[in-house]
Amino acid sequence: MSDALSRLLATRPWLMADGATGTNLFNMGLASGDAPEMWNADQPDKIRTLYRLAVDAGSDIFLTNSFGGNASRLKLHNAQSRVHELNRLAAALGREVADAAGRPVVVAGSIGPTGDIFAPMGTLTHDLAVEMFHEQAEGLKAGGADVLWVETISAPEEFKAAAEAALLAGMPWCGTMSFDTAGRTMMGVTSAQLAALVEKLPNPPIAFGANCGVGASDLMRTLLGFVAAGTERPIIAKGNAGIPKYHEGHIHYDGTPELMAEYAVLARDAGARIIGGCCGTMPEHLKAMRAALETRPPGPRPTVEDIAAHLGGYSSASDGTGDDEGPTRERRGRRRG
Amino acid sequence: MADDDIILADLSDDELVLQMHDDLYDGLKEEIEEGVGILLARGWTPYHVLTKALVAGMTIVGADFRDGILFVPEVLLAANAMKGGMAILKPLLIATGAPRMGKMVIGTVKGDIHDIGKNLVAMMMEGAGFEVVDLGINNAVEKYLEALEREGADILGMSALLTTTMPYMKVVIDSLKEKGLRENYIVLVGGAPLNEEFGRAIGADAYCRDAAVAVETAKSFIARKHNALSA
Numbered sequence: 001m002s003d004a005l006s007r008l009l010a011t012r013p014w015l016m017a018d019g020a021t022g023t024n025l026f027n028m029g030l031a032s033g034d035a036p037e038m039w040n041a042d043q044p045d046k047i048r049t050l051y052r053l054a055v056d057a058g059s060d061i062f063l064t065n066s067f068g069g070n071a072s073r074l075k076l077h078n079a080q081s082r083v084h085e086l087n088r089l090a091a092a093l094g095r096e097v098a099d100a101a102g103r104p105v106v107v108a109g110s111i112g113p114t115g116d117i118f119a120p121m122g123t124l125t126h127d128l129a130v131e132m133f134h135e136q137a138e139g140l141k142a143g144g145a146d147v148l149w150v151e152t153i154s155a156p157e158e159f160k161a162a163a164e165a166a167l168l169a170g171m172p173w174c175g176t177m178s179f180d181t182a183g184r185t186m187m188g189v190t191s192a193q194l195a196a197l198v199e200k201l202p203n204p205p206i207a208f209g210a211n212c213g214v215g216a217s218d219l220m221r222t223l224l225g226f227v228a229a230g231t232e233r234p235i236i237a238k239g240n241a242g243i244p245k246y247h248e249g250h251i252h253y254d255g256t257p258e259l260m261a262e263y264a265v266l267a268r269d270a271g272a273r274i275i276g277g278c279c280g281t282m283p284e285h286l287k288a289m290r291a292a293l294e295t296r297p298p299g300p301r302p303t304v305e306d307i308a309a310h311l312g313g314y315s316s317a318s319d320g321t322g323d324d325e326g327p328t329r330e331r332r333g334r335r336r337g
Numbered sequence: 338m339a340d341d342d343i344i345l346a347d348l349s350d351d352e353l354v355l356q357m358h359d360d361l362y363d364g365l366k367e368e369i370e371e372g373v374g375i376l377l378a379r380g381w382t383p384y385h386v387l388t389k390a391l392v393a394g395m396t397i398v399g400a401d402f403r404d405g406i407l408f409v410p411e412v413l414l415a416a417n418a419m420k421g422g423m424a425i426l427k428p429l430l431i432a433t434g435a436p437r438m439g440k441m442v443i444g445t446v447k448g449d450i451h452d453i454g455k456n457l458v459a460m461m462m463e464g465a466g467f468e469v470v471d472l473g474i475n476n477a478v479e480k481y482l483e484a485l486e487r488e489g490a491d492i493l494g495m496s497a498l499l500t501t502t503m504p505y506m507k508v509v510i511d512s513l514k515e516k517g518l519r520e521n522y523i524v525l526v527g528g529a530p531l532n533e534e535f536g537r538a539i540g541a542d543a544y545c546r547d548a549a550v551a552v553e554t555a556k557s558f559i560a561r562k563h564n565a566l567s568a
Contacts, residue, residue: 113453
């Protein structure tokens with residue numbers, strides 16, 4: 001248990017992660033269309049501020065500004081040759097802020113999806129994905145990240161490739177998928193399937209879970225799916241601050257700090273050990289979440305009905321787990337399989 | 338599996354078409370190519386092969402994607418099988434002057450670098466028999482207008498993943514209006530943070546929740562356009 005995250009987990013019932021990266025950076029003047037990772041080199045003070053916002057709001061863990069820092073994503077900005085540099089800087093700035101926090105704060109090196117689709121339909125292969133993630137992981141490691149934090153993944157192949165990259169880099173890691181399609185990931189993975197997948201890896205993550213997706217209710221239902229799968233591993237919940245709404249020419253996430261505080265407590269009571277936000281989650285949300293987690297006593301595990309009553313309804317009737325496996329098609333099916 | 342021994346050439350037309358629907362569902366490209374060849378050899382017009390065997394089969398795939406029975410990996414395999422059939426049919430469709438399914442110009446809007454959802458829509462539209470011109474990410478209004486004109490497109494598809502870039506769709510639609518071109522195109526919009534209300538507010542023809550809905554919506558709008566032209 002030599003890593004900072006495992007040490008913190010051993011001493012605390014829950015840890016709070018951070019909120020949005022993109023939403024905060026846009027507020028600081030990032031022009032949409034630009035790669036946020038460039039700011040690690042060009043605007044280091046703003047990235048320090050981003051990290052400090054999370055730390056000051058009470059986060060025990062924050063993610064580095066490196067979500068799109070793999071060669072495939074950076075290539076869109078003709079910066080594929082800067083993978084190591086931009087990731088190293090993302091982590092080094094984080095290290096600085098964490099070490100000055102005056103309490104243990106974990107620097108989690110964010111690794112997002114490549115955005116590519118696996119062969120045969122797409123161009124991505126296992127070896128290529130491992131190579132890209134490994135390159136990014138080495139940069140984050142060199143900058144001083146405590147753990148790698150693989151997030152918003154939808155394909156099981158990509159999740160496995162990231163795990164292998166963590167092994168090659170000799171880094172502990174965490175991994176979350178985004179369950180945004182009828183309770184599953186875009187590629188059809190259910191919460192139960194992810195819970196089973198992580199245990200089959202040669203180097204399982206310290207913690208695993210869900211991030212982003214469709215609002216807090218759906219994410220909570222996914223958590224219950226992990227718990228029902230019987231996992232002993234710490235579970236991560238990083239949900240969006242509600243759902244974006246278009247209102248008189250402006251777009252904003254409809255999740256209030258009060259709602260996110262409610263979500264944080266429900267996530268803890270459902271069994272999550274690491275609780276944070278994702279898109280739309282600002283410092284004021286984090287502060288409300290931290291205060292609620294510290295002051296409200298643990299309660300019984302919420303049911304899907306409790307969750308809907310507190311946070312609103314679900315985006316789909318089923319999430320493909322348990323007795324209700326969702327609709328199927330009766331068909332001739334003489335060839336498949 | 339003994340059932341694998343289906344001899345497509347031994348099936349009646351009706352059975353073969355049903356089998357092709359199944360084979361599309363299962364993403365079996367070679368079988369689809371063989372089926373297309375058999376129907377053509379039996380004197381089917383290319384247009385009938387396209388609509389009765391391929392498009393009808395992909396409609397089932399699309400419905401099951403919409404209903405959460407199939408997911409992206411299966412749908413991509415089906416689209417790939419469909420593309421195999423289309424490659425055979427395309428020159429024949431042109432040569433016989435068959436009605437076109439339609440042409441779409443698609444791209445992620447200016448300021449937005451997300452493209453996986455847009456890529457899925459492009460693949461499924463191609464799978465459904467549409468011609469697709471993919472402009473990639475970060476497209477300014479001029480780029481859309483120029484491509485629509487150059488390609489003689491029927492449909493404009495715009496995608497955005499960020500709340501900060503969604504409003505740019507309105508900029509593009511407003512430019513079309515200013516130039517008096519809005520009525521020439523079916524404008525479909527999509528992306529995770531969008532919804533129907535937003536689509537209406539910016540003056541798009543429709544918001545499409547996912548790639549399957551995009552295909553169905555495109556088909557119904559094109560059908561309406563054809564009806565209006567022949568009326």
